[in-house]
Amino acid sequence: MFLQVTIGCLALLVVGSALEEHPHFCIDTEPLLLSEIDRHVVIPTERDLQCHIKATTLTLKEKASLVDTLCADHGSTTVRRDNHHFLRLRNGELSGRGSQSDICDNNASSVLSWVPYDTVLKYYAPELNPKERLTYIAKATNVEREKTELCHFRHTDLVNAVSDNLFTCVVMIFGDNFYGLEDNINVLVELEPLMHQLRNITYLPWRNVTNSYKMQLGESMLRNAGSEKKPIYGSINYAFVEKIHLNVSSVYQDRHLARLPLLLEHRSSVLQLDENGVGGIDVEEKAYFGRSMDPRSEVKVQVIGQWVDQHRQFSADIYEYYGHGLKRYRQPMSGGQVTFVRIDNTEPVFSAPESNNLVKASLFRDSKASKLKDGSTGNFTEWENTQEDPDDEESGFYGWFVVTSLLVAFVVVLGIYVIIRRQHRKNGQRQQYNLANTNVPAPA
Template identity: 80%
Template sequence: MFMQANIIGCLTLLVTLGTAFKEHPHFCIETEPLLLSHIDRHVVIPSEKDLQCHIKATTLTQNEKAVLVDTLCADHGSTTVKRDNHHFLRLHNGELRGRGAQSEVCANGANSVLAWVPYDMVLRNYAAELNPKERLTYIAKATNVEREKTELCHFPHTDLVNAVTDNLFTCVVMIFGDNFYGLEDNINVLVELEPLMYHLRNITYLPWRNVSNSYKMHLGDSVLRNPSGERKPIYGSLNYEFVEKILVNMTSVYQDKKLARLPLLFEHRSSVLELDSDGVGGLDVAEKAYFGRSMDPRSEVKVQVIGQWVDQHREFGADIYEYYGHGLRRYRQPLAGAQLTFVRIDNTEPAFMAPESNNLAKASLFRDHKTDKLKEDPSGNFTEWENAQEEDFDEDEPGFYGWFVVISLLLALAVILGIYLVVRTHSRRNKQRQMYDLANTNVAPPA
């Protein structure tokens, strides 16, 4: 009961950790931008992926980031751009998490993960969450196929919250402000993607390991059988499963104060585990235990396999990546001197029960038992162990050896009888010779 309760508790922990985070099912991140030559005005049949992606963000290329910084932050001889403070939206797992200002892009050199989201998607999913009374402008880019060019522009906050979808909507070009784009053009709004968690990759462990043993656990039962007629070693194996628990020291990971305290993704046993904010995670592990012993002929022994829980304290280094969802990750910085603890089963050992021998004295009983089974089941389907027993018993039935013993006894009896007859005949002859000699002694001596 204790073992079952322990396993159920570990599996509950694993299920809880597995459902701690779920990526937004209708939010997609694209890393390849749409080229100007691919944008056309003909009707395009949406693919299944487009139907599932209600919100699609396409990350900026390095060239686009350079143009963005140059347009927003460089001195182009106009004081208007410097006074402007355009904004962008912040998204976390597809959800609106606030807004950022133009000055932030200039301060970090657009080092964050910036992306474009089509205006109609922003209008459907985020406009209702904004305050209509605010007087802001948002950074966007407009693409016109007929003029074969794409330019950075900005549009008013009121057009977004009021859901302007006619020709009144305009996107004004950033620098000169003499070009205007409407909704009939391809408008994309600038957004910043926030990381969901950190991904620890390329993990390397230090050679030292501190191990502390815990209690022992019953892993399963098995049976070793030796159906042959000679003593020999018999081997077996047992499959067992357990939940390996991982405890990462979060203080040792967040040594750099610049790192936000996000959940962790941890690479272990060719899998990526999700750890919660306390650094706790688990993995369902399947192992196999091997055991064996030398056994008497036609014997079997029951086996209980026992494993010991151990705590392995280790120190490791890794590369920290920022994970944004849907497989998008970006290298952040290296990590050294982090600590963790593995709670796993180690040092498995068999516990053999008292052997139950099937010796020759029980052979007839087993044959009668098999005959009864044959009456019940005419198909004659038996286990490999029973068949092996029957074969061994057939080998032990009287054959040439019995006749050899009988013939040997008869020959020995004949030899003894022959010796007896020879001795008796020889004895009679000696007795007759003695009588003849005695008769000769009674004759008178010659005169």
């Protein structure tokens, strides 16, 4: 199965290449507990060593507390007047910043996460403008007091890498409480989706098929080595590239849906399409065939298939994909249109039966069959064998017999004719002689 715009700082390759996810960026969906934070001896796993940047998503309880703290009226005009900020990350790269009002407007519906302060200081602070006067939302955890609170720290502390004795993270509601770098500080970030994923696809009954040219998929040989006529079956494995063209405008009908590259769930895998909705997938299939065959015979088989364009309509669920296996349901869609260019209508083509074993019942000499077994490498049929054998003396006997019989019959008929003609002449002369003697007078 189954995928492939550079946006801001995102290094995402499309058109023929797979989605390149940041190799050192990881997303966790389970937060650390206070007891885990307090561990002094931690054995890092292979994944921990690889993940230089680790974002941990907020739980539902944390989101509710965040919205309540930032957006609810707690009787403090200071909090309501403040507009703190957060960082936006896409594929582990800094893509922009958002404000407190953005969270309140969408009720924290985006994917919010925590990133450790030292990670933000190392990877993202150099990209920020030191002259800006902003504050960023964070949370501070004090293990000794077993307490976690929302706070905010200054932009200048981040870009100037202020040391821990000068760094302060001021608690949101009670502005006289402070946390330092000796506490566990995590910065609020928003993760942006990399792609939209189409899953749970249901194809509608409507389907339009356009037939194209045929091609050879493979060839094989069927052999019947037995002494009886019977059906013989075989199969051929063949491979082709199935091309997919998704009508992108049929997916992005909702103007509120950001236009991102698409992942399509197809053939039990997830296929990456480019920004035009075009992609492909390697497909391996098997074609079965068979026929009834004479004893001790064989036949060559070629399997051909026809290219077809299948135009389909479908409905699906749209998911937002954030990388490293994290996806989130966004909304349903209907009226999608996709065209599959694939091989269909496979069929076998049998060549003329060939054999190198002619022991079966025949009117022709067995010596010919043995010669075919011993040394002949060509392809012969029984008719060709009778025509191309110059050493077969009996092949012309019947013709000579007929000619000789005709000649003998002709000679016999001719002899009979001559004998009858001679006999007829003798009888004629005898009659003339008897008539001549009738004038002689009778003796006295």
